[in-house]
Amino acid sequence: MSALRQDSLFDGDYPLTREDFRDIAAMLYADARIHLTDSKASLVYSRLIKRLRALNLESFADYCALLREDEDERAEMLSALTTNVTRFFRERHHFEHLSSRVLPNLLAQARRGGRVRLWSAGCSSGEEPYSIALTILEQDPRAADLDVKVLATDIDPRMVARGRDGIYAEAALAEDIAAPALQRFFLREGAQRRAGDELRKMVAFRRLNLNGDWPMRGPFDVIFCRNVAIYFDDATQGALWEKFADKLSPGGWLYIGHSERVDGPASARLSSAGVTAYRRNAEPSGDAP
Template sequence: MTSFEEIATLVKSRSGLTLGPDKTYLLETRLEAIARRLGVAGYEALAPLLRHDRLLQAEVVEALTTNETLFFRDTRPFDHVRTVGVPRLLAGRPGNAPLRVWSAAASTGQEAYSLAMLFSEMGAALCGRAVQILGTDIARIPLARAREGLYSQFEVQRGLPARMLVKYFRKEDESWRLIKPIRDMVEFREWNLLSDAGSLGRFDIIFCRNVLIYFDPPTKSRVLEMLTARLVPGGLLFLGAAESVTGLTSSLRPVGGEHFVFEVPRVAATVG
C-alpha cells in the first residue's frame, strides 16, 4: 500500500471522506504544516507515523476535511424553514414540545447560528415554543471557534444581512461576536457522522448540506439512514443543492417538489 493509499484509507475509515488518486495535491498542501512540524519530508514520510498515533490520526483527518461555510449559505433552505417547515411541524406537535434542530458538519458555526437568528426573527410565529439547536462536527478546532461565536469582518460580510449584523453582533476590536442569547441557543459537540447517533435523540429539522458529496455511495446510504433514524415522523432533512437521495435510500421523500428538502413519511418512521 502506498503512502497515499494508507492515508486515504485512514481518512475514509475515520470520517467517510473518499480521496481519489486525483487528490494528491490535497495531501501535499493540507498536510505540509503537520509534516514540517514533525520534521519529515511530506505526507509520504508522515504515513508511517500515523499507524500507532491516534492523536496524529485525528489531526490529519481534521486537516483533510473541508470546513467551508458562511452565514445563510443558499437562502432557500432557510426561507423554507420559515415559511413551510416550521408551520407544518408546529401543526403536528404537542403544544409545549420544543423544536429540535441539528446542524451536522457545523464547522465554525455559521449555519447553526444562522438558524438561531432565523428562529429569533420568527418570534410569535413559534407560538412560544423553545428551540434547541445542536451543531456537530468531526473537527475540533473549527468547533472551538464556533463556541466562541467570534467572527472576522470578512466572515460577517459573507451572506449575513447588514440588519442582522447590527442586531445580533457586537464589535470586539477587529472582529464581531454574536450576542449571548443567540450563542445560548446553540450547543456544539464533536461528533462523527459515521458514529451511532442514538444518544443525540430525535430532531424536527436536520441540516446536513454539502457533506454527502465527499462520500462514496455506500457511505452516503449509511449516513442517510442514520439521519433518517434521527428524524421525528414528518421531520425535515435539508441537503445541499447538488445532493440527492436517489438510489441511496427509500426512507425519504422530497417535500413540495423541492430538490433540497426531504421528509420521513409519518407512517414509515418507527425508529426509537
C-alpha cells in the same frame, strides 16, 4: 529518475508515492469514511506538506508511520484534509424554505409548550447553525426562551471550538446579515463580532463523527447536512441517509447540498419535497414510530 519518483502521484519537494497516498486514504476512510481518489493527490500533498515540515520529517513514508502510532496526529491530518467552506445563509433558499414552510408550525408547537429540535450536521465553524438560529429568531424574537434548540456537530474539533467561540469578522458578517440583526445578535469586539447570548442559548456545539455512534436521542424536526455526503462513497452515503431517517420525526425535514441526492433504501422513507429538501414520510399504520 529514481524508482521512488517514478511511482510518485505528486512529485514535489517530498514525493508522494502511491503507497503513501493509499495509506493516508485508508486511514482517512477508517476514521471518517471520507473517500479519496488518486485525483486528490495534489490536494493531499498541499494540505499535508505543512505537517511534514512542522514535524521535521523527511518523507511521506515517515509521516504515514507516525500516523499509525499517534492518534493526535491522525486528528491533525483529519483537520488538514477536511474542507470547511461555509458562510452565513449559504444556499439561502433552504433558509427561506425553513422560514416559510417549516417554522410556523414548529414555533406554534413550541409556544404551546412543545419541544423543537434542529440539527446542523457538519456545522464547520458555526455559520450554518447560527444562521438557523437567526432564522428562528426572525420568526419569533422570543424563541430563545422556548424549548427550541439547535444541535451543531462536526468531526473536526477545531471547527467545533471556533463555532463555540462564535467570533467572526464584521465585514464577513455584514455581507450576509442585515444590519438590524447584526446589531442585535452579535456583540462588537474590535473589527470582529461575537455571537450574543440569545444565539448561544439556542445553539449547542458538540464533536461528532457522522459515521460513528450517535449518542443523542432525537428525534429532530429538521436536519441540515449539506455538502458533507459528497465526500463519502455510495455505501456510506446510503447508510447516512438511513440514519437520518431514523432520527427525524415523521414529517421532519432534511436539507442536503446542491450536488447531493438521497437514494438507496432511505428513499422509501424520505420524499423529495423541494430543492434539495426531503421530508420524512409518516410511518405506515401498525409500524413502530
